[in-house]
Amino acid sequence: MSTSRRIRRALVLTAAIAGTGLAGAGIASAHVTANVYGSQPEKGGYGAIVLRVPNEEEQAGTTKLKVTFPEGTELTSARTRPVPGWNAEISTRGDVVTAITWTARPGNEIPAGHTSYQEFEFVAGPMPENTDTLTLAAAQTYSDGTVVNWDQPATGGEEPEHPAPVVELAEPSGDGHGAGAAEHSEAEPGTQASGSDTTARWLGGAGLAVGALGLGVGAGATLRARKRASA
Incomplete structure (x- = not known):
């Protein structure tokens, strides 16, 4: 998978997580x-x-x-x-x-x-x-x-x-x-x-996972670029 596709997937995942949080807040009991x-x-x-x-x-x-x-x-x-x-x-x-x-x-x-x-x-x-x-x-x-x-x-x-x-x-x-x-x-x-705190902790963990994925993608791309340059 290309670097750009991985980045796009990470951004989509982040947006989905954020949307879930907003939806959860929006359905608070009336x-x-x-x-x-x-x-x-x-x-x-x-x-x-x-x-x-x-x-x-x-x-x-x-x-x-x-x-x-x-x-x-x-x-x-x-x-x-x-x-x-x-x-x-x-x-x-x-x-x-x-x-x-x-x-x-x-x-x-x-x-x-x-x-x-x-x-x-x-x-x-x-x-x-x-x-x-x-x-x-x-x-x-x-x-x-x-x-x-x-x-x-x-x-x-x-x-x-x-x-x-x-x-x-x-x-x-x-x-x-x-x-x-x-x-x-x-x-x-x-x-x-509280349920909101539990949700916040879950979303925070998911956000860290997405961040780690982004860092991994960036590091891999940098290493490949250096190898091509040295070759």
Whole structure:
């Protein structure tokens, strides 16, 4: 294969990888969702939950997110992972965690339009033992003062207009996974347990591979040119 064809193939591969990343960002869910990247939270244990918040207003950006835990949940502990440009506040009633609010500092809101989103991670527990799901009512505030409440339960198998984020709770396994999620998140504050981060690492590795291929092609072409010149 000629050098020019190899270079063209490398460029095509790079473009394809970039396109995949853009497509992945573009299909972010159109409403606030609760995601688990790792062990599923167990009943009676602790778990790491990531709220994915897409912006849906064309002329306004998202400046605040508040998630409220349902009555009777009785969470006694919650910790948030720092989000650059955002402040987090944990509300309590006595020893019970009732809500978490993230507020953007000036210039750090989720941009206006339909192409951007942000993820907010927290670790909380112990999870309720008498239910299979944890429903999190979320309120999304925009820079123009609009508030969208994502708090409607799914009924009859149909998704409502503003569904509440829901987390599935696993049965206790007895192997410590419930508490381990909290310990893992607190022990590694420099990591980001999110799908976007996983994708970024994959794309970064692919980019390095493409770069290495390009360097190899260039080096081979240089060596062949030198041999022809010496001959």
